[in-house]
Amino acid sequence: MLSSPLQLRLWLVQLALLVLLADAFMLWSLGIYAMLLLAKLPQLYSPQPQSLRPVWSLTLSNVMATLIVAALLLFNLSGGLLHLMIHFLLLAAILRLLGFRNNELADFRQLNWVHYFLIACCFILNQSLAMALLIFALLLLQLSCHYLGFAANGSRLPLNNALKLSLWFVPLWLGLFLVFPRLSPLWQLPLSQQATTGLGDELNPGSIEQLVESDELAFRVEFSGSRPGPAELYWRARIYDQFDGRSWRMSERAEPARFDGLRAPPPSITGYRLVAEPHQQRHLFSLGIPLQVPGDLRVNTQGLLSTRQPLSQRSSFNLRSALLPLPSEPGLQYSWIAPARITAKNRPAKTPPSLAQYLALPDGNPETRALAAKLASEAQTPQALVALIGRHLQQGYRYTLTPPPLTGQQIDQFLFKSQAGFCSHYASATSFILRAAGVPSRIVGGYLGGEWRDNASYLQVRQRDAHAWVEYLQDGQWRRFDPTLMVEPDRLNSSLDQLLSAAELLRLQGNWAERMAWSKRLLQQLEDLDYYWSRWVLGFDTDRQQDLLATLKQWLQQLQLLDWRFLMKILLVLLTLPLLLLALRHWQQRRRQPIPLWLQQQLLPFARKSPELTMQQFLRQLSSSFPQAQDEIRAVDESYQRLMFAEETTVLPQLKRQTKQLRKALRRPT
Known part of the structure; x- marks a missing residue:
């Protein structure tokens, strides 16, 4: 039977697998698997002899497996094939360990390969450096289990030999990593059980503020050329164009588009590599107008990037963007006239259907509508109107992470009573004013700026860099306007930590580790x-x-x-020399190996020698189990006695030849 220390190692492997694969589990299934693992502890720490310790019967294991599989099929159909397979494999491994008995060698072989497959699944779900180190440590633990399960009783791990052998294989591993084809995944990674992070489909007062309280990493960017200035680091992710009086929502009307044919001056084009963290959503982040994107990404008419499936693992993308205003739909003709200046002669044509959604407003907020009419009467162009809105916001408004709650006519209450808010408040009010004045507008949700890291070699953007601003239509282009900068101009060049009050900063830095400089x-x-x-x-x-x-x-x-004969000689030497050294090392180790240990290892696939048995007793036990090989066993026993006790060293080749014949006889059917 497998020794109790070895079973404890296997139990630790399964416990680590359950922790590392937790993203693939639901809360109830995670609890059931944890209880099954706890059920193994009485077997591991029972005071009874190992042969008398309780194990799960096959009937009980089958009943448990049937119930759990039925529950998984009923309640985890949306989890995806990969997650379901992980559930099944880990369940089989745990139940197998719970039912180990004296004839468990075949079960142990199966359990090893299931463990290796589950370890590989850990890296499918999470590819961070920390996870890679944990997986490597778990792999070492599993390899030790594999060795001890097939080694003679009382064997110790050959750490020195394992380390030396690993060093020999490092070049092979590196070569395989570099030249092995990058294949598409066999299945789509299912949506994780983790909650979605980042910007959602709805924007309301407070949504950005809640996101800013998170220090979670959103994405990282490395530019291939000169890096853009702070005024260009507006990372577009969402467009909110439907307002119901309280919240802004996304519409589903954006059609696929391509901008690679857009003529843009070279100074405005920038290339960058974006490494996005998993957020369980389809949207991505980009600057300006995406000109060149990978084939597995989509671009719509609003200039937004998206993946075909929710982003469930860390991914990188090579992008090129033009830092220019986004053009409107081709052939769209629209000119703005202030409502107060509209007459029968200059009345504009009917609003195109594609722009109607950017002018729609619900009833209410009369004071804001009056303000919009007043400002529009003083402006000749949408750009001039935006400038007037900016000057208005510079009069007594405050930038704060904790604005007072808004009720009723929210836009009126914000502009004329509280006059304190975060970026979402100012973007919402500005877009309302523009629409009330007849200027098509929309709110853009994304991220502003970021933190340059490692001597400005790459930009790191966190959730606390989330931001909202406005785009308005003028001369066939969607132009950016950030009303928050009218209230807090330093937001462009300063981090959020430098702009908030001491109380708000303490709220953001609730983690004690973040407040310690060394940490x-x-x-x-x-x-x-x-x-x-x-x-x-x-x-x-x-x-x-x-x-x-x-x-x-x-x-x-x-x-x-160069001469090809000379190159072939060099290549032949490079290939032959390591093989010769490895063969010499192996031959020397075999010569130094004690005969009893060598003979045990030769017979290990057929029987395992207990420490209390002599070699002669072990061979007699083997003879009773394999009657078809009695003659070969008797010959090996005789040669072994002559070699070990009569010190007839010349009989060693004969013993090795007889052992080879014995292995063949043991494989014959009885």
Whole structure:
């Protein structure tokens, strides 16, 4: 039977798997699996001899498996094939460990391979550097279980030999990583059980403020050329164009579009690599107008990027954008005239249907409508109207993370009573004024700025950088206007921490570790390591592999100028020398190996020798279990006695030959 320490190691492997795969589980299934693992503890720590310790019967295991599988099929149909498979495999592994008996060697083999597959699934769900280190530690623990399960009783882990062998295989691992084809996944990763993060489909007073309280990482960006200035770091993610008097919502009318044919001056074009964190939604983040995007992304007429499936794992994308206003629909003719100046002669044509959604407003907020009419009467163009709105917001308004709650006519109450709010308040009020004045407008949700890291080599954007601003239509272009900058101009060049009051800052920095300087520096260093892990390891996609192979091809073409016979000799030496060294090392180890241990390992696939048995007793026990090999066992026993006790060293080749014949006889059917 498997030793209790080995079963404890296997139990620890399964406990670690349950923790690392928790994202694939629902709360109730996670609790059931945890209780099944706890049920193993009485077996591991029972005072009874190991052969008498209680184990689960096959009937009980089958009943439990049937009930749990039925519950999973009933309540986890939307979890996806991968998550369901993880449930089934881990359930089978736990129940197998609960029912280990004396004939468990075949079960142990199966359990090993199930564990290896589940360890690989851990990396499918999470590819961060921290997770990779945890998975590597878990793999080492599983490898130790694998070795001890097949080694002779009382064996110790050959750590030195394992380390040396691993060093030999490092070049092979590196080569496979560089040249192995990057294949598309066999299945779509299902939506995680974790809640969605980031901007939602609805924007209301307080939604951005709640997001800003999170220090969670949103995405990281590395620019291929000169980095844009602070005024260009507006990361567009959402368009809110439907207002019901309280909340702004997204419409579903945006059609697919392409902007790669747009003529943009070279100085306005920037390329960058974006590494997005999983947020369980489809939207992505981009600057300006996306000109070039990967084939697995979509661009719509609003200039927004999206993935085909919710982003459930960290992903990187190579993008190019033009830092210009987004053009409106081709051929769309629209000119704005202030409502007070409209006459029978200059009355504009009927509003195009594609713009009607950007002018629609619910009833209410009369004071704001009056303000819009007053400002529009003083403006000749939408840009002039926006400037007047900006000057109005500079008169007594405050920028705060904790504005008073709004009720009733919310826009009127904000503009004429509380006059204190966050970016969503100012964007909502500004868009309402523009629409009331007849100017098509919409709110853009995204992120502003970020933090430059590692000597400004890349930009790190967190959820607390979430922001909302306004886009309005003029001369066939959607132009950006950020009303928050009218109230707090430093928001563009300063972090949020520098703009809030002491009480608001304490609210954001609730984590004690973030307030300690040494801890913050340590976390920053770890984040930098995690980013470069994502860039060089996770980001090594097909494009980078092709670039590497192209470089290698150029290098080989240069080598063609040399004599091919000379190159073949070098290649032959490079391939042969490591193999010769490895063979020599293996031969020396086999010569130094004690004969009893060698003989035990040769017979291990057929029987395991207990420490209390002599070799002669073990061979007699083997003879009773395999009667078809009695003659071969007797010959091996005789040669072994002569070698060990009569010290006839010349009989060693004969013993090895007889042992080989014995292994063949043991495989014969009885």
